[in-house]
Amino acid sequence: MTESSGQTAGRSRPARGSGRVSLRDPVHRVSRKAIALWLMEGAVWTVLLVVGSVLLAAWIGDARWSWLPGWIADEIGLLPWAVGVALGVLTVTESLWRYAVHRWELTGDVVYARSGWLSRDWVFVPVSRIQTVDKAQGWFERLLGLATVEIRTASHAGSSTIKGLDYGVAAGLAEELARRAEELRDDAT
């Protein structure tokens, strides 16, 4: 990003190292099958909302409220189609985009994970502060042989959820984290 103007007094602080620091990407991508997972989840929402809009369209078509312009009531049958197409496109975009963004890494006893699509989150969790490590599998994840690793600390803002890992990778990571967390336990919190 461009150098931001204004009062950025922090730039000259001695505590900082020389030069500018920026984050690199975490090393590992999530499983390719995660795209299918996000597609399936998106499809469920799409179906639910299309059904909802069909009901809404039927209601509006019947009621024909006086305050509603006439052309809306006439063309209301198009609403479910519009919703369906929009959500379909959104789902495909989101899934591919997420696959490009979601990454994770465990180096130097710190978990570094990136997630999101339109909005992004970078999470750093040192293993020494981890309280629990869970691996979870939802319906679709079981179907696809994927798993989610949930890393909990004493704070929600210091907790991370890595979704869409191959089951073997997730199990390995959870195992490794639990083992290291046991060794490094730090009760300062």
Place this chain on the structure above:
Amino acid sequence: MLLTDPIRMLPSLFLPLVGVLFLGGFSPGSFAWAALGVVGSVVYSAVRWATFTYQIVGDRLELTRALVSRSVRTIPLERIRGVDVSHPPLHRLLGIAVLRIDTGAGGDDKQEGELDGVTGAEAERLKAVLLWHARARLARRAGAVPGTAGLPGPAGASPDETGPGAMEHGGEEAGGGLSGGPPAGLAAADADVSSSLRHEVGETTPERVFFVVPRRWLAYGPLSGAYLLTPFALAAGAVGAAFQWGGELGVDRRVMWSAVEWLWAHRPLLIAAAALLVLATPVVGAAMYAVFNWGFTLRARDGYLVADRGLVTRRSVSLERRRVRGFELVEGLVERRTGMARAWAIVTGLGDSQTRGQLLPVVPRAVALDVVGEAIGPITTGLRAHPAAARRRRLFRAVFPWLVVAGCALAAAVTWSGLWWWPVAAALVLALLGVPLGLDRYRSLGHAYDGSRLSVRSGSLRRSQAVVERRAVVGWTLSQTWFQRRAGLLTVVAGVGAGSGGYAALDVGEEEGVAFVAEVTPAWLAPFTVSD
């Protein structure tokens, strides 16, 4: 086995009696029922009183309730994080108190122990014993760490020979000078946790008063906006109660309604009452504030921060200093104008921290910083401002939503009715007010790190600055919305296992955000950064 002492449940007997005195006169018909109720609750209380016991067994406090089924709640002494003693008015009349044991088990009240109705002296004694034991355990645990042997102090106060005699002894001594064994051990315990030197000094002195809020400062109370709505709440409560009691006492509903109708017919009276209510607002608010914050005192005692306050109900909250991770300074809009602030402690595992964690009521900001800095630890650097893009974003967020509302209302005004011009005007006014609000929100933004504590500040109508120790940080979340990415900004949230769980530096520049994280926890970020 000691301290086996049943609890006096007297207040619960008195309440129904008082109720009968009031209600009985109105309606003889309901007297029998009320009497039955009183007898019932007397019996119930008596049985409860007879079946409730508490005792310290080894390193646990056991609360036993054997009313219908026997239930035992066991609280390990070393898990006790604080003990509150409060004296509600009725309790005070009878010379008894409520003792609440905080185990930090989360927000669920059931998880915590409560002893309602111990004598005042017993409450103080018990509190001293419980806190002493909790600390003694920790000291002993720290003493077991290799390299710090030879630390146990004078034999009398050493907790190691936990015979009944030793317990009793500790209990008696705890009230006065704990200058014997425990503090020496505690210093080691805290050195172990690498807390600053100042704390240990504070802990070895048995008691030290940080600040007593002068009585005339109670007048600042209404500046915080606290309790200003009390008159309305009271009025609503009174009306509700009138209807409910009226019904129960057999007063005819029609009588009630005719009363309402009479009032409606004499509207000036109603308006006068409303005006009185509004005028009474600051007075009643100030009075309530004064009652709750009377004689606010912050002191350190045996490794605890103790805040005492209250005129009618004297409330005393003890926070274990080992668990205090920082503080939060809160200023409302009016408070900022007048240079006032309030302060809360950020404590790990403190349920209901909003009421219990308060360190200072409304006091001048400089005083608040001084006192809290002394009690917990100061932040020694000023805040760094956020980039100009953050100002644009604050402005946009304060103004744009109202412009959207105005636009929608405008469309409605054009298509439907002229009445919609009112919302248009209102939304435009709010959008206009959003300009100074947005600018002020930007001015509030800031973050800093002074080598041992980090600080973030945000908010305008309620500006809040959190100062947290570095060691309390358990993780970081950097987040960036689509709009933030376009503006080159980030929100950096420090995950802290205390207080609200996360403290955010909103809209930091991308590089500054990463640099801030790298500055506070360099080792964590080192593997993931590239310098160029």
